[in-house]
Amino acid sequence: MATFRIERLNREFLRDMADIVANRLKDERLRDAMLTGVECSRDLSHAKVYFTVLDYSSAEGVKSALDSCAGRIRGFLGRDMRVRQVPELRFVFDDSERKAREIDALIDRVMKEDSFGKSQ
Secondary structure (H helix, E strand, O other): OOOHHHHHHHHHHHHHHHHHHHHHOOOHHHHHEEEEEEEEOOOOOEEEEEEEEOOHHHHHHHHHHHHHOHHHHHHHHHHHOOOOOOOEEEEEEOOHHHHHHHHHHHHHHHHHHHHHHHHO
């Protein structure tokens, strides 16, 4: 369980990283990236940064672009934020939105089949 301080830092890291990716980095592959969450370790040595994309076929390209820009992102964070240590960034593809859509489709299909069975 993360402390209040870690949760606050997670939100601040997410906000600042989203700004850095959108406005300061010039890599065209990052245009599709949307950062969705950050989970820092208690000692701030590591952070998982979750991202998603609109076109799932470009996820690997976006991940490699984020991985290659991780050092520059850390540099920007170090200059912008007042923390003693900027965590090492690890980017993870977040496919929870796609899974949620699949579950919604399954629920809709079951509801449709259930209503069809009751009408007979």
